[in-house]
Amino acid sequence: MEKILIIDDNNDICLLLERFLSKQGYHTASVQRGEDGLVLLRKEAFELVICDFKLPDLDGLEMLRRIKIMHPTTAVIIITGYSDVRMAVQTVKHGAYDYVTKPLYPEEILHTVKNAIERRNQTVSSPSQTPAVASSPRANALRAKSGYSTDGKRFIFGKSRFAEQLQKHVDLIAPTDMSVIITGETGTGKEFVANAIHLKSKRADKPFLAIDCGALSKDLAGSELFGHVKGAFTGAVSDKAGSFEFANGGTLFLDEIGNLSYDNQIKLLRVLQERKIRRIGSNQDVAVDVRIIVATNEDLREAVRQGRFREDIYHRINEFEIHLSPLRERKADIMIFADHFLDLANAQLEKEIAGFNDESRDKLKEYYWHGNLRELQNVVKRAVLLTSGEYIEADVLPQEIINPQYLMPDDAPVQVSYDPSRPGIPVMNPSAANLKSVSENAERAAILKVLEKTGYNKTKAAEVLNIDRKTLYNKLKAYDIHL
Numbered sequence: 093m094e095k096i097l098i099i100d101d102n103n104d105i106c107l108l109l110e111r112f113l114s115k116q117g118y119h120t121a122s123v124q125r126g127e128d129g130l131v132l133l134r135k136e137a138f139e140l141v142i143c144d145f146k147l148p149d150l151d152g153l154e155m156l157r158r159i160k161i162m163h164p165t166t167a168v169i170i171i172t173g174y175s176d177v178r179m180a181v182q183t184v185k186h187g188a189y190d191y192v193t194k195p196l197y198p199e200e201i202l203h204t205v206k207n208a209i210e211r212r213n214q215t216v217s218s219p220s221q222t223p224a225v226a227s228s229p230r231a232n233a234l235r236a237k238s239g240y241s242t243d244g245k246r247f248i249f250g251k252s253r254f255a256e257q258l259q260k261h262v263d264l265i266a267p268t269d270m271s272v273i274i275t276g277e278t279g280t281g282k283e284f285v286a287n288a289i290h291l292k293s294k295r296a297d298k299p300f301l302a303i304d305c306g307a308l309s310k311d312l313a314g315s316e317l318f319g320h321v322k323g324a325f326t327g328a329v330s331d332k333a334g335s336f337e338f339a340n341g342g343t344l345f346l347d348e349i350g351n352l353s354y355d356n357q358i359k360l361l362r363v364l365q366e367r368k369i370r371r372i373g374s375n376q377d378v379a380v381d382v383r384i385i386v387a388t389n390e391d392l393r394e395a396v397r398q399g400r401f402r403e404d405i406y407h408r409i410n411e412f413e414i415h416l417s418p419l420r421e422r423k424a425d426i427m428i429f430a431d432h433f434l435d436l437a438n439a440q441l442e443k444e445i446a447g448f449n450d451e452s453r454d455k456l457k458e459y460y461w462h463g464n465l466r467e468l469q470n471v472v473k474r475a476v477l478l479t480s481g482e483y484i485e486a487d488v489l490p491q492e493i494i495n496p497q498y499l500m501p502d503d504a505p506v507q508v509s510y511d512p513s514r515p516g517i518p519v520m521n522p523s524a525a526n527l528k529s530v531s532e533n534a535e536r537a538a539i540l541k542v543l544e545k546t547g548y549n550k551t552k553a554a555e556v557l558n559i560d561r562k563t564l565y566n567k568l569k570a571y572d573i574h575l
Contacts, residue, residue: 093117093118093119094118094119094139094140094209095118095119095120095121095136095137095138095139095140096113096118096119096120096121096138096139096140096141096142096205097120097121097122097123097129097132097133097138097140097141097142098110098113098120098121098122098123098141098142098143099122099123099124099125099126099128099129099141099142099143099144099147099155100122100124100142100143100144100147100171101124101125101144101146101147101148102124102144103124105144105171105196106122106123106124107122108196109122109142109196109201110122112198112201112202113201113202113205116202116205118205121138124148125147125148125149126143126147126148126149126150126154126155127149127150129141129143129155130155130158130159130162133159133162133163133166134162137163137166138163138166139166139167139209139212139213140166140167140168140169140205140208140209140212141159141166141167141168141169142168142169142171142205143155143156143159143168143169143170143171144170144171144172145170145171145172145173145179145183145191146172146173151179152170152172152179152183152188153179153182153183153186155168156168156170156183156186156187156188157186157309160187160307161309165212165215165216166212167189167208167209167211167212168183168187168188168189169188169189169190169191169192169204169205169208170183170184170188170190170191170192171191171192171193171194171196172191172192172193172194173193173194181278181279181463181466181467182278184466186304186306186307187304187307189204189207189208189211189212190204190207190208191470192204193470193474193490197474197477197478199441199477200474200477203440203441248428248429248432249262250422250424250425250428250429251424251425251428252422252423252424252425254417254421254422254425255422255424255425258285258414258416261412261414262285262288262289262292262414263292265289265412265414266288266289266290266291266292266293267292267293267294268293269383270411270412271364271383271384271385271386271408271409271410271411271412272286272289272385272386272409272411272412272413272414273386273387273388273392273409273410273412273413273414274286274385274386274387274388274413274414274415274416275387275388275389275413275414275415275416276387276389276415276416276417276418277389277416277418277464278389278463278464278466279419279463279464279465279466279467280416280417280418280419280464280465281416281464281465282347282387282389282416283302283345283347283387285414285416286300286302286343286345286385286387287300287302287345289343289385290342290343290345290383290385293343293383295341295342295343295383298339298340298341298342298343299338299339299340299341299342299343300339300342300343300345301335301338301339301342301343301344301345302345302347303316303317303335303344303345303346303347304347304348305346305347305348305349305350305351305352306347306348306351308351308352313352313353313356314355314356314359314372315328315332315334315372316334316335317334317335317336317356317359317360318334318336318359318363318369318370318371318372319331319332319333319334319336319337319369319371319372320332320334320371320372320373320374321371321372321373321374322373323373324371324372324373324374325372325373328372328373331371332371333371334369334371336363336369336380336382337369337378337380339380339382340380340381340382341381341382342382342383343382343383343384343385344382344383344384344385345385345386345387346384346385346386346387347386347387348387348388348389349386349387349388349392349409350388350390350392350395350400350401354402357401357402357405358402360405361402361404361405361408363380363382364384364405364408364409365408367379367380367381367382368380384409386409392406392410393406418461418464419461419464419465419468420460420461420552423457426456426457426461426468427448427453427456427457429465429468429469430448430453430456430468430472431447431448433468433469433472433473434447434448434472434476434484436469436473437472437473437476437477438476440473441473441476441477443476443477443479445476445479445482445483445484446482446483447483447484448483448484449483449484449485449486451485451486452475452483452484452485452486452488452489454486455486455489455493455494456468456471456489456493459492459493460552462547471489471490471493472484474488474490475488475489535567535571536571536573538557539553539557539564539567539568539571539573540573542556542557543573550564550565
């Protein structure tokens with residue numbers, strides 16, 4: 093019987109989940125503080141931890157990091173409020189199996205729990221695979237996120253101008269052995285652009301391995317990448333091949349490469365220069381033939397200037413750069429991906445939803461999509477779960493998508509509407525948000541408030557204020573607003 097630990101500061105949620113999962117045949121325990129959960133994990137191992145993202149003492153990312161240090165094979169599901177989706181996406185990037193948003197639905201929880209434990213058991217029973225292999229839980233979820241068909245062989249590029257350019261770049265670079273840097277926000281599908289490049293390359297019949305450098309601790313990164321020999325350090329009870337050896341002949345994808353420690357950057361540089369690796373604790377070199385594709389959501393040039401990333405490595409991996417635009421800038425692609433995610437959700441939840449009605453389509457196309465494709469996939473999956481009819485209607489979408497709201501200086505909610513002549517561009521009621529109708533002091537306050545409510549995203553703030561980015565930058569300068 094699998095053991096599940098529930099960590100949530102809401103006692104009602106703990107009791108609800110304990111009772112429900114116990115009836116499904118699982119052994120459960122619950123605590124209401126992160127530190128209490130860690131104490132329990134030190135005493136015994138659990139196959140799965142269901143953890144609230146916001147706890148009184150620790151946040152979800154810190155809990156995930158500490159759980160994975162103690163029990164690397166334990167699956168973790170994060171519970172989050174819808175407003176915290178962007179942070180929940182980060183937990184998936186750092187090794188969580190998935191996240192579920194409140195309110196909780198029994199069918200959704202049970203489906204996610206079963207899949208998480210099944211995937212965890214597959215990983216444990218297949219020690220020859222590292223958790224970052226393309227068949228890992230995170231990779232499978234992200235494959236769907238980025239538009240692969242269920243057979244894993246077709247990449248959906250979309251039809252926007254960005255999508256057409258992306259497809260041309262992939263077709264151009266794939267047949268070569270050039271190193272590639274893929275940049276873009278979290279959730280834009282960097283790993284699967286890398287996989288698309290691999291599938292179109294001469295190495296397609298060889299391994300594709302994905303390593304999330306952000307999820308590797310400084311101590312474990314060297315062993316994960318380069319391997320170790322028995323006795324190299326405490327806990328090294330047998331020889332272990334690293335990711336470079338597993339990927340020999342194929343492609344190694346290093347996600348969030350900027351998080352590698354300086355020592356491991358030096359070791360990586362040696363591999364790039366000499367095409368040889370040396371396991372930790374060994375004095376023998378092993379030749380490897382691996383194509384390197386890396387990804388980052390930070391500016392590596394700035395990291396080089398600040399001394400956090402080696403310039404020589406940057407120039408070696410930056411033979412070709414692909415930038416992935418956020419979903420909000422690819423509105424022509426939103427429904428292409430939404431329809432694809434609908435097919436996936438139908439298969440996963442054993443339903444036969446035919447599509448979206450006109451209102452729900454409009455809401456999806458109008459929304460800002462902070463979490464990009466990952467967020468879209470989860471919204472569609474939940475909508476399929478909640479839909480009892482033939483088509484998905486707007487009322488099963490999250491409230492944030494149905495009625496996006498922003499607060500102005502007087503703290504009164506301002507309803508966002510959409511101008512039919514400018515599809516997808518949100519505007520606010522002229523009486524409350526038209527910058528031309530307020531004094532300079534009120535205008536400055538309005539800009540600051542909208543910037544705060546949009547997470548200081550200048551592009552979104554400009555859209556909400558119904559001005560272009562250049563005008564916003566001029567006003568920031570005029571009002572001496574420094575961000």
